Amino acid sequence: MNKNIDLKNFTQQLERGLFCLYILWKANEQAVSGIDLSELEHDHDHEVSAGRLYPKLHDLTEKGYLVMDEVNEHGKIHKYYKTTEEGRELLKKVRDELGEPMKDFLTVWIGKPFYNIEIGGKEGKGYKKPEKSILQIVKDDILHICGEYKSRKISLKFIESKIKASASFISRAIKQLEDDGLIKLQKGFVVLTENGRGKVKYIIRKYSILEDYFKERRDNKNLYKEVDFLEHYISGEALNNIKKLSTFDGTSTPLEEFGLNRKGLITDIEFSVGGLFERMVSMGIFPGEKIRIMHKTPDGFVVYVSNKKIAIGKDIAKGVKVVEHAES
Amino acid sequence: MQNLKILLIGQPNVGKSSLLNSLVGPKVIVSNYPGTTVEVIRAKKIFDGTKIEFEDTPGIYSISDRSEEEKVTERALFESDIDGAIVIADAVSLERSLYLVFQVLEAKIPVIIALNFIESAEKKGIIIDYKKLSRLLRVPVIPINPLKKTGIKELIDAFLKLKEARRVTFTVKYDDDIERAIEEISSQVNGRLPKRFVSLRTLEEDEDYYGYLKDKNVIEKAKKNLKEHPKVAWDISINRYGTAAFIAEKITQLVHIDEESKSLEDKVDRILLHRVWGPVLTVIAFAIIFGILLYLGGWIEETLMGFVEGTILPNLDPGGGFFGMALKAGLTGLMAGVSIALPYVFLFYVIFTLIEDSGLLSRFVINAERFLRKLSLPGKAIIPLALGLGCTVPGASATRILSSEKERFYTASLFTAVPCSSRLAIIMGIVGHFGGKLLAVYVLASLVVAFLIFGYIMKKVMRIEKKPIFHELPELPTYRAPSIKNIITKSWIRMKSFVYVVIPFLIIGGIVYSGLDVLGITKVVVKPFSLITWWLGLPDVVVVPWLFSYLQKDLSSVMLFSVLGSRIAEVLTPIQIYTFGMATTLGIPCMIATGMIWKEFGAKKAIFLTLVSAAYGLLFAGVAFRIVSIFLNRSI
The missing domain is CATH 1.10.10.10 (Winged helix-like DNA-binding domain superfamily/Winged helix DNA-binding domain)
Structure with a gap:
């Protein structure tokens, strides 16, 4: 029997274990893509090669600790991962098994206290976990x-x-x-x-998506609140736009003050004219839609929205809020 | 034989009428200006042993009750027993079309989606998986191109299967609270309309549907539980559009495309919508129309007149007696119609249609908005008014594109001072020819003044409210090369009423006049009008031509000719020619126009308007000739 421990094997196992722990931890916080994970790793000067990351993600998914979602963003398929109930159980077990020094170590490594992981419950920093796994x-x-x-x-x-x-x-x-x-x-x-x-x-x-689409509209600040949920239902551009809206929250300007030929996203429509609102919405003037001012006339604008040109008067343009949005 | 009744629904300018044309043949006006169909057009054809009746509805963006178009379409949806609806969707802005699709589905009407403009969408880099759309909504989706006539056969196959109807299963789901409110109201819905649809409409504050409720208080009760939705109507719209955008995105693939071709259109628009050049070019465009009418129309008129006077009339010997005279008089009337009015009317509509179909008209409408607003009218009121320059009859029916009854009647009242081609013929043919071109310009300028004053008075009297600018959110369609076939068809449809109604009138008028003349009644008629001739400063001889102008304007010219012949310039002074021109051109042009207004707005309003505008015409002409005579005396 070899008295010396197999150093290579030991480090490999340690690394593998920590890596799994890390992924499960991050994916428990919110749904993450492979790119997210490798980028997060950069924060710790920790290069993670795709060759190592993806087989691991696949492995954890196969074992049922992660669940994978495919999201279509600009025609590209992105895979998002989320820790399952089982994965969470595993995390809990690991936490309970580990001694204090190890927890300290992990706290430094992950950048968050490893003691109080409220797995499956509420977490700090305003990020409220979705109620559903x-x-x-x-x-x-x-x-x-x-x-x-x-x-x-x-x-x-x-x-x-x-x-x-x-x-x-x-x-x-x-x-x-x-x-x-x-x-x-x-x-x-x-x-x-x-x-x-x-x-x-x-x-x-x-379970209509719209219910949530809705809630987001009324409360932009809590946009990330149910992002997993949204990601599950809404794919691609709409999701991206909603995300962008959340980042731009609070900085939107009335369309009236928006510059010529600048591209923007509609964030909100404020009106008192009853029937007008439905007309506007049915013509594509809707929160989340792209808008561009093509021409200015003395008392209004010609905008490009939903691939069509529409004339909007100044009074109406006051009520349409937009944010700058360069084509990504 | 099996019968099917199918409604065509879609946004303005989405190709409903083109589709109907390729389904049943050219019966419908197709234009590149949103809102050409102002009433439901019906067309029937037998396919494979099934008689299908199509109903083409005015273009709408949503089913609500704001405009006349929406009301007409809504009535067509519910008041006639339809078997289904084709919603024509625009592939370029699918989410907008889906909004309408959802509303029709909410009304539990079986839907076939005809997807148009796929090629244009592809040029913009938008690729649509229509099969997936069909799966998601559980309705047939058929790509069409009415111009190339593709997809038509597939569409017809889909109609024929409509009877084995798949029931509408797709529903837009709303927020929990809203769904609860819908359920609550549904329990109070009476009648045969789908309960969910009525509930939604009432929640969306469409008062037309309150009548379907057993107890109207249920709305207030349901709303009380909607604390999360202080503006539930908005939230419903947003929810519906959100679903539309969501579904549209699911089936759409975007490909990056160079925006070269689009930028040319933008360059043109930059000039046409320029704050200075836009209105200037709009005015120039209409001036060019008049120029063409004056010269080309005048040339055609002279050629026809020459042909008639030189070749036909001398070789015509109707013989003596009453019938002979009547025949000759009738023919004179017919000739007047064919040679004077026809070239102007037809030419006008050809040019107007060209502008409309190319997409230029919608730009002019944007520019006109700024000026028509002074009269509290939306820019699109320029369409009925411009059509009125051809003939008041199609002009009056085109007022339907305006959103309220009040606005429509107000616009129709302005025809008092919008010279139709027959009135222009008096101005050009009588005033211009016998009094000089300058005098014709005087008459035209006076008409502009008369228009503005009358518009202002009517605005005050009718209490027309000023609406926010562009409150109808006018759309600017892409420029398209107009098809000649389409223009000719459309111009013909527009002037059909003129040919079938006005010309017979001219013939009858001619005969009646010669009859009166023979019986010597004309001299008796003159007497009671001495007050008017005094007020207008005109000799007694013009009374009959002036009176006939109320039957048909062209008759005035005909009568004046037959009374005075070529002695007009000798008998009448320039001022009298001017006054005659004003007195005959101001007012609702003729009985046919009155009849049209009668048809559109009812007897009371038609008679009221005819009397008021006639009185205004006389008053204005009398005042104007006194003012103008000061200028004329100075210059002569």
Whole structure:
């Protein structure tokens, strides 16, 4: 027997363990992409090669500690990862197992106290975790699909084609739903139980993206609050624009004062004229839409919005709030 | 035979009428100015043993009750038993089209989406997965190009399957609180309209739907629970558009494209919408129209007149007796119509349609807004007014593009001082020819003054409120090369009423006059009008031509010719020619125009307007000739 410890093996294991811990920790805070992770690493002068990161992410996802979402941003697919309930349990266990010195060490390394991780609960710095885990979302999604496609038989394959989550994750969600008594499996097809039907009705109402789109609009400051949730539903540009809006919060100017040919995003519309609002919205003058002033006339503007040119009077332009937004 | 009734719905200028044209043949006016269809146009055709009746509706952005277009479309949606609706969607701004789609779906009407302008979208780098759209909304989506006639067959196939209708299953989901309010109101909805739709409309404060509720208080009650939504109508709109944008984005792929071609349009617009050059060019454009009318129209008129007088009339021997005279008089009337009015009217509409279809008109409308606002009118009022320069009849029907009944009637009242081609014929043909070109300019200038004064008085009397500028958010369509076929078809449709209504009137008028003349009644008629002839400073001989001007303006010219012949310049002084011109041109031009206003606004308003404008015309002419005579005496 070799008395000397295998130094290479030891460091590798230490590194691997810490790395997993790090990913789970970060992905528990909020959904992160691979790029986010490698960038975060830079803060600690820690180069992480993609070759190392992605297999690890894949591995953790396969084991069910992470769940992966694909988000289409400007035509590119970005994968986002989020720690699952199981991953959180693992984090908790690790925290409980570790001794004080190790916790101190991790606090320095991660840059946040490792003592008070309120896994699955509230965290500091104004970032409120979504009330639902992604597992919950996937579960609700499955119920949603069952409700939406009432007329057809719902196979596991069909669910997999509808939900962007790994197969193992879906099967776990289905298992839990079965345990909750919301669905039954009949000859390989998913069937709603009486309870399940009631729940579906609730979900279908509750789960419109717009509900959230909405809330964001009214309370820009809490935009990041449910970003995971949004990322789950809204993809690509809309999401990006919402994110941009949140960054620009408070700096928007009335369209009236906006410069010629500058590109902007509409942040808000303020009006007292009743019917006008619907007309504006139905013409694409809507928070989050891009807008550009093409021409100025003595008493109004010609703007380019939703790929169309529309004339807006000065009085109306006062009520449209915009922020500068260079094409990314 | 199976019958289907299908509604065509879409935004203004989205290609509804072009689509209908390629479905049933050229029956519809297609233009590049938003808002050409001001009433529902019906067309029928048999496809594969199924009779399909299409109803083309005015372009709308949403189903609300703000404008006449929206009301007309809304009525078409609910008051006739339709089997479904084709919503024509614009691939360039899909989210906007989807907003309307959602509202139609909310009304539980089976929808087929016809996706137009795919090529234009692709040029802008927008690629749409229409199959995915179909899957998401669970409605058929068919890409079309009415100009190239592609997708038409597929669309017809979709209609024929409409009866085995898929029921509408897609619904826009609102916020929990709003959904609760919808449920609450739904329990109080009466009648056959979909409960959810009525609930939404009432929540959106559309009072037209309050009548469907058993108890109107339910709205207030439901709203009380909506503390999170102090402006629930807004939130519903936003929610709906949010869903539209979300879905549009899901199926859209953006590709980067050079913006070269777009910048040319922007350069043109920079000049046409310039604060100085814009209005100047607008005025120049209309001046050019008049120039062309004057010279080209005048040339056509002279050629026709020459042909008629030189070739037809001398070889015509109707024989003596009453019938002979009547025939000759009738023919004279017909000739007047064909040779005087026709060249002007038709030419005018050809040029006007050219401007409209190219997309220039919408720019002129933007420029006109600034000036028409002085009369509390939106810029687009320039369209009925400009059409009125051709003939008041299509002008009066085009007032429908305005948003309120009040605004429409106000605009129609302005036709009093907008000379139609027949009145222009008096100004050019009688005043200009016998009194000199300068005198014609005097008449035109006086008409401008008369227009402004009358507009101001009517504005005050009718209490027309000034609205925020561009309150209708006018859209500027992309420039397009107009198709000649389209222009000819459209001009013909516009002047059809003139040909079928005005010309018969001219013939009958001619016969009636010769009848009166033969019976010697004209001399008796003159007597009671001595007060008016005194006021206008005119000799008795012009009374009959002046009276006939109320039947049809062209008759005045015809009558004056037949009374005085070429002695007009000898009998009448320049001032009298001027006064005659003013007295015959101010006022609602003719009985046909009155009839049209009657049809549009009811008998009371039509008679009121005709009398008021006639009185105003006489008053103004009398005052004006006294003022102008001072100038003329000095210059002569």
